[in-house]
Amino acid sequence: MSSRDRVLGRVRRALADVTPHDGPYEEAVGRDYLREHGERTTGRTVELLAENLADYRAIVHRAGAEELPDLVARLLAGRGSREVLVPPGLPPGWLSAADVVRVQDLAESTPQRLDRVDSVVTGCAAAIAETGTIVLDGSPDQGRRRISLVPDHHICVVRVPEQVVSSVPQALERLDPVRPLTWISGPSATSDIELDRVEGVHGPRTLEVILLG
């Protein structure tokens, strides 16, 4: 007998007392909870996103389309970043004012190579106001998962209000599970020392979020 058959057989025998539910799944579970917490205007939802991002130590900036290139340039210069990782589909204008070396994430680039890059600039797939979360899904303006992981400085541009949702349930509705997803809420952190949160372990230690709109 294969282990698959053994385990499934055990499961079936273990459930001998259970009458299976054959109706639609949603009927079986019922969901008596909210789709979002509280009613807010679009503007207020964006405000909440900014507050919650900042609460977990992301640095939040705002810019209109014309100001964005200068802001990005200023942020990179402020950190002294020389090399910047660029996803393949990043709008070219975003880095147009920055005096930096643009590094493409090539198939042959090793993680060690990426580790020498100072910063990365990406877009995002969605942002969640209630939790202060940005979600990347590997679209061309975000690139592969590793590029927003290895560099120590991540600048993420969120188009507001269109990319902002209120809540976790609303975010899941928008996201495609087939794509590799990374949910980011602040810079990397740990609670492993005395159960107290400290920022800055393996992921980017500085997360800057630009609300573009």
Added chain:
Amino acid sequence: MSRTFVGMPASPPPAHPAFPKAARDAVRNPTLRENLRHATHTIRAKRAKAVAELSDWAGLREAGRRIKDHTLHHLDRYLEQLEESVTAAGGTVHWAADAEEANRIVAALVKETGESEVVKVKSMATQEIGLNEALEAEGIRAYETDLAELIVQLGKDRPSHILVPAIHRNRGEIRDIFRAEMGAWGRPAPEGLSDTPAELAEAARLHLREKFLRAKVGISGANFMVAETGTLVVVESEGNGRMCLTLPETLISVVGIEKVVPTWRDLEVFLQTLPRSSTAERMNPYTSMWTGTTDGDGPRTFHLVLLDNGRTDTLADRVGRQALRCIRCSACLNVCPVYERAGGHAYGSVYPGPIGAILSPQLRGTASEIDASLPYASTLCGACYEVCPVAIDIPEVLVHLRERVVQGGPAVRRGDKVVLKPAKGHAAERAAMRAARWAFTHPGALRAGQRLASRTRRLHPRALPGPGRAWSGTRDLPAVPAEPFRDWWQRTQGESGEQGAGK
């Protein structure tokens, strides 16, 4: 098929002293007591605040309970669906009936890659099966990359908490471990390392970075597996999970079969309840979700090892199966007054605290000394049930397992129906319980006993010798009154009262 059964739990019985004995050392260790008190009290207050932010917490908790119960009740259906989805997305699914088989599968998969080291993201399932030791025996070195796991691994220590395995260590102890041990495993601790948490985190970052960047094989668990899409989810804080899940060429995930949920939408419940229950955050810093393999992004090869190892035995128990709802948040540990004093090591398992006290004796059976004592490692105060985000009635299961210990009875071990014998060492207690039951159903005898106690009360000591010292070693006995209440009542109110059907 049914047979009398005495030993052979699903994993070898742990050679670990019973809980009361193991807890004694912790209770007498003031540093450990203070470390645990500080950490658990810090997180308790924060959790309460994070939960209070959501007005629909009760609804989320109930939905979580229902989703998990429904899934468990149809587990075969959802496991088959999951296998199909993962396979369609480019992954390979393996099934492991027990720890030994899971270890064998993982070791073989690592060997196929030709590698002799792997990076690991914290996973309860791989700890439960002793994967690191099994790989070591095959000449493969496993590096733990979670900060707390690193502290435990470097300190040649055992984990004592589900979420924060090094909770029993304070910052000073962690600094000493890093200074003494990091060099033997790779990059040594920086000169002059202090005990500030930020510097300790930085030291871990530097130490592990070279390992992440060169790793070819990553090993993980998963918090959730979605049957309809084949998506796996890992919830973490530090970024070590993202490193292990995305940089290596091969990813092997070892996941308990109870971690499956039916639909993508179900994540909307648990991604709200898990972070708030566990680290008391609105959302944890990083959550990774992947479905099979993706061309040009992340590992090219993905293996999923579905682990039973006592879970189906637990599933067969109508009362005990609710323990399989657990999402490993550790809120029950943080709120437990017994855990706070006894520490995690006393539980003799990778699953300490209240959830461990109901999970270990089910996954491993109640044959060993430690497993037979765990159901009693609780005052039944109910704080664990109150905070559980999937409403596991831990006190209910504890009492149920106490019954199994003292009475024995039918159970399932390794898929076979067995009849357990009552555990040893409860004969005197059983006799006392029977005698008390007899006296309580014969009020005449009860009254005679009460009167005898009252009449001889001046002779009663306030402390007891022998086994009675369990009480009176630290507590005075109450004084026995001059007369029991019922005598006063009879004297002053007469026999006017309803006699009921007292026999």
Added chain:
Amino acid sequence: MRVALFLTCVNDTLYPDTGRATVKLLTRLGVDVDFPSGQSCCGQAHYNTGYRHEAEPLARHFSDVFGGYDAIVTPSGSCGAMVRELYPRMGERARAEGRGDALARTLAPVVPKTYELTEFLVDVLGVTDVGARYPHKVTYHPTCHGLRSLGLGDRPRRLLRAVRDLELVELPGAEECCGFGGTFALKNAEVSAAMGADKVRSAESTGAQVLCAADNSCLMHIGGTMSRSGSTMRPVHIAEILASTEEEPAV
């Protein structure tokens, strides 16, 4: 309304003062209270230690003795929770074991009629000021089964706040278990004692003279710890405080 006092075996044997206080208090509030002498033990110690089958005859006996009353009042959150929460569960288990509905049917009538004392006062009698006077500084420890199984909430505190000349001070970490836990106190004596000692320390930090609770078994553990450590605080059951008046003060 025919009201029965379910005093509990522990109170009957060791804490008759609590019984007398409960009778005095209820009588003062116009309740005609009876003490059915056939009563003994609800079976909680048996049930919670794993001897459910030994607890069943005790539960049936309880139902026989108390089934005919309109309300059953007990000065114990823990024993009250046994009847209200665990009797129905015993019935379900018997059913699941293929023993039919007999036990569930026998126990069902007493379940909704059983009230913990403070619940009976606030919810059934609708009083919070019971006319008591108690000129002492008091801190209140909510015992676990009253707090979490019965959901007594702030009822005991509301009753205490209405007592004349009583100064109520908050107990830090009030909702944390005292470490009694029935047979836990013996089986895990060291952890139990450590929890008890911490509870006493918290209570002493309030500067109160009296630690009040609605369960004498927890007070036996806390009080035994206090007396061993030479504390000057006294453990007092809430019934004794509520029964105390200007004319007949509690000792």
